[in-house]
Amino acid sequence: MSHTARQLKKAARIILVGAPGVGKGTQSERLLARFPQLASISSGDLLRENVRRRTQLGVQAEAAMQSGNLVPDSMILGLISSELTSKGWLKPSSSNSSAPNSSTASTSSSQSAASFPQISPTASFILDGFPRTATQATSLDALVPVNFVVQLVTPPSVILARIASRWVHEPSGRVYNTDFHAPKVPGKDDITGEPLTQREDDSIDTWKQRLRKFEETSRALLEHYERRGCLWRVEGKSSDEITPQLFAEFERRFC
Template identity: 70%
Template sequence: MTPATKRLKKAARIILIGAPGVGKGTQTERLLSRFPQLAAISSGDLLRENVRKRTTLGLQAEALIQAGSLVPDAVMLDLISSELAVKGWLTPSESTPSSSPAHASSISSSSSRPNTIMPSASFILDGFPRTAVQASSLDRILPINFVVHLFTPPSVIISRITKRWVHAPSGRVYNTEFNPPKVEGKDDVTGEALTQRADDSIDTWKQRLEKFEESSKALIEHYDRQGCLWRVEGNSSDEISPKLFAEIERRFA
């Protein structure tokens, strides 16, 4: 049964932090259903969209990617700022040459005059920031007021991913414990063989976890100092979601 939706009385600007496989995507989907005022803003999706539409920012990013370089934080910040401006949620400190989504120009993230965020803007920001340095840069243009540290014991996540199987052509996902296929090893719809994703191997996951822990420690400390960090623990998404809903309602509804 779909849970009743709730209306937010205060703007919620949310970031979810958690180890790979902890269920950030699942929680985002559930939050969007529970609180319709929320929007999901994915830095990765914005980057791909701007590259596809050949915007000024997209062309900058594409050139860097093709040269084998990382996209600088400033470009990512401009992508996020421009998307918020297009939605009417952010008033730039300097005039923006174009308001077209396909050709959105950058909003200065280095200006001494701060951008103004609309009081009603509520969203979940995905994929950025990933480091404390990025968080500090983001603070200058977009104050975040709720950072959720999702925690599930590594042993539980490992158990979960080793039981996850996918039908690659369709993307259908099965779990041998709580969502098994009707026939072992076969897709319910096509009967084709199921496989495990390369990043679902234990060794790969442990490498990703190590990288996450290295980069997230300072990030978590950054938001803890700002007083907007909240930690929630559970062995499954179903265990975490009710706690997360209750905390958001307590703070913003």
Template identity: 55%
Template sequence: MRFRKAARVILVGAPGVGKGTQSERLLQRFPQLSSISSGDLLRHNVKERTPLGIKVESTMKAGGLVSDDLILRLISNELNHRGWLFSGHPSGRIMTLASSGTGATDTQSLDDDADVAAFISSPVHARGGSVEPQTSEDPSASFLLDGFPRTAIQANRLDEIVPINLAVSIKTPIDVIIERISGRWVHEASGRVYNTTFNKPKVAGFDDFTGEPLVRRADDHEDVYRARFRKFQETSEPLLEHYARKGVLWEVEGMSSDEISPKLIREFERRFVE
């Protein structure tokens, strides 16, 4: 099964709707897809002590939020190192906060705080020459982007670097999600998740492997979830409108992940598979 063009995809859905499950199933079904997680990129750059990682770590230690600029630099840097982002500059280079762990030789790294600050604050047209970055349309340059963008403002910024060509809005009735999460129990040490409805532990209240007690997540309580859901609606509606205007929004509804997955896979094949 081959793609005829690059798939650049985000999944949008309320907490608990099953975005993680759908991502895993898409990655299993379509081996050409890669997963690019903004959270994973943050952790990798901090671990590798890259210029960007040092900048992010200092921001986090100071109690600040990682800015959109920094997340965008993470993403553009990753795409560039994979060979999926290039410019019309004669050198073919895009100035990035290079990751020393990648071994890439076709990027300009930034070596000190002044360079980092100048790069982050510079406008798009000033980075990598006189033209904006171009994204590879090769089918191998296909990915699911996880964790970003979450707002319309972030989506506008992302458009400057990489145009998403499929934004999937996953919808499940809120009452169904609340019923689902109300039965969810977690083994904190391992992250194993159980559900009293469809994935019960062998012994109620205890982990199958260690026998240790299971706990409820604080945000799995109904009143907490409803507040999170309202916040999601506030930010997601403008985000979905943004992608609707771009002509790349596709909505899928279902009562469960098993109902949604076949619809999503069929649409994915229709759009991208030869």
């Protein structure tokens, strides 16, 4: 398959859904590299950036986090909305404020469809970190009609083996994998010779807890997008097995 950049015939608004460790970040990076018209919109990055810049939303979000609460969905939607607006992709309409409120979230599909023309036909992006639940997806529908939801599936035993073989050099962030990118000296960083460690997140118990949480919230999310007719499922034991299938389907739909 040729890896030259391809032109998009229509806008792609994508989310990737999959268990922790399935390789969403890897697939996202590969899509962005192959299709330069795609942008990455990460709710986590937007949140950190707005907190750092002390924007009104950032200050509100920081207050929520400092009091031990989750950042409300409406606030995340506000961040996404203002990012899309700043890129010139979202035209604020008189009937719709920049951050949909709870009444917007429950609008009927016909009403939310009426707000779709606000989105620029050239706005192509991968939305990372949001939505994670069906409720969030419904709220997002009123703002941005997602049109390609990729469910990445890798057997849990394969992900567990991958996690167990991953080691990091904490000070530099260098990552090793004893299966396919092993350090020259076992347990030691190639450059400094310092000891490698495993991230707390990479413990099997932590992963199993995260998987349970993901399975609880993702079922209704995937059903939501299946009803919308934009869910596509791809299975593979490695990122390299999944990528060519993903590229082919993406090109079929958008190029």
